[in-house]
Amino acid sequence: MITTTQSAIRGVVEEFVREELSQENAQIAGAVWAMLDAGGKELRPRMTMLAARAISAQAVPDPILASYMELIHVATLIHDDVVDNASLRRGRDSTNSVHGNRFSVLAGDYLFAWVFKKITQAYDNPVPTILASMLSEICNGEVKQLRASGNLALTRDEYFEIIARKTAELFAACAEVGAIVALQRTAGASGPHVRDHPVVRALRSYGWAFGMAFQVRDDLLDVVASESAIGKPAGSDLRERKVTLPLIAALESGDAAIREQAARFFAADGTAEQRELESLIAQLRGGPAVPQTKRAISAFEEQARSALATLPHSEAVAELQALTRTLSEYSS
């Protein structure tokens, strides 16, 4: 039986990169390998495989499909780091800081194209369409996020729309294609209507709500966690002029001091001193922003749990439930 523990999945993805991608472009495979090796949580491939097993005890999860989902994620990270001009990723030098922006743009493009080549060769619709739509949503979300840089008038709903596209769509797609491929293989389901299967819909909803909770938590950690815990400097989002829920919640509460300080910080556009950033972070930590952001996380978590509650109980469903509980941990 194929296990779905984090280390087992990482082994699967790394082996896949070594065997398949290295032969086609060793330099790009090396960059991907370095990023995998820095240690992500393999949440997306795990979700893909668990969703397959949630279909039925007989369903065999597809580790190749799971690997493609992680590679799409890695490709978006490589481009994100170019877009954000980030020097650290997962506690190590980012691809752009090792190989430069030019290589990073091409490496991300190559990964997208290579994964789509493989996907269109090996998987029937609607899988290729779901993945291409998801990728266009991610880019759409990233463009909206870029346009919202430093915009203190950004509303909570606009923020949710951005993170839905840039983050939740990928988790939703992981759960959905994991389930669809399992259904196609066990029940011989075919055609676009497989997306309407109640179990597929429930798993997609689960993935989406999980992704929302995951991103809000990530945005909270940027404010409350230490550099050693998140692998990049605290306050990176503020440095990059990203307006996220903790700041929006603080502004909603009518805190004039925070509004003024944030406006001054964004206006300085990167030339602000480190202590100004630290003072802003300290204010966010001390105010109502943190509990309010935690409430938003809990609401999405609850939504994820409810989606799973419609499924017949199984070991896979229990593992998916357990994944949502990790979202309430803020110490790591």
Add this chain to the structure above:
Amino acid sequence: MITTTQSAIRGVVEEFVREELSQENAQIAGAVWAMLDAGGKELRPRMTMLAARAISAQAVPDPILASYMELIHVATLIHDDVVDNASLRRGRDSTNSVHGNRFSVLAGDYLFAWVFKKITQAYDNPVPTILASMLSEICNGEVKQLRASGNLALTRDEYFEIIARKTAELFAACAEVGAIVALQRTAGASGPHVRDHPVVRALRSYGWAFGMAFQVRDDLLDVVASESAIGKPAGSDLRERKVTLPLIAALESGDAAIREQAARFFAADGTAEQRELESLIAQLRGGPAVPQTKRAISAFEEQARSALATLPHSEAVAELQALTRTLSEYSS
């Protein structure tokens, strides 16, 4: 009847962008529109449509498919200009110089994803696979080109491999998918074997050889043409440390002065003076590089013509033949 003149095709592509893409992301559509409006030659969509008509007089060319091919090309140009740090494209400010690198990376990603979403929804295999493979070849070629920057030991064959991937594959795919979709619709051909149809093979070979001739000519124009003729400063390739056929041919001829001058120019890595570039260009223009490069263009042109010679005569085939003749014009 759908016409395949340059202006008609541009109208088709521009209308498609206005109607389809604008609704989904107005900002990205605006950037694409600006690039189309700057006036490319619409060679790729023309080839796609002419290849369809070369299948049979009854075949109806697909202007939407042709538009997708132009959009893939535009997306690669947007990323190329980031990678090359180019400020001009088609005589106007490049997307990165207007909107910045961050937006340009995301806009290119979005276009790729959006086109693949549409393609996987509307076209059967092997079309999506051909396009995804082509895109991974383009990126592979670009990575190889980047790695070959300033490498005076680059051989003619290595150069041909790079341009085959980065340029010829796209023209080959344009001709191939144009022909395949026409066959699928008129003769009800289906399955991957449609790629083996002799007419499809001939049109693909034509597109490939045309693309090779096109890129070698482009690399020659960078040396022999004026800025007003090519819409970017002469010698841009040398400035970007790209080693192309004119330089390779000059080095092959054993010209020690050029080797020394090129080595010095590349070693200066962008800090060299404009007059050093001009002196290098003047030497390339005066030596055997130009006639040798023209011979390579003629050979690929001849290969393109031979591929077409296997097809039954038709108006479309005559138009494709005429396209190859434009490759011997060096004054524009």
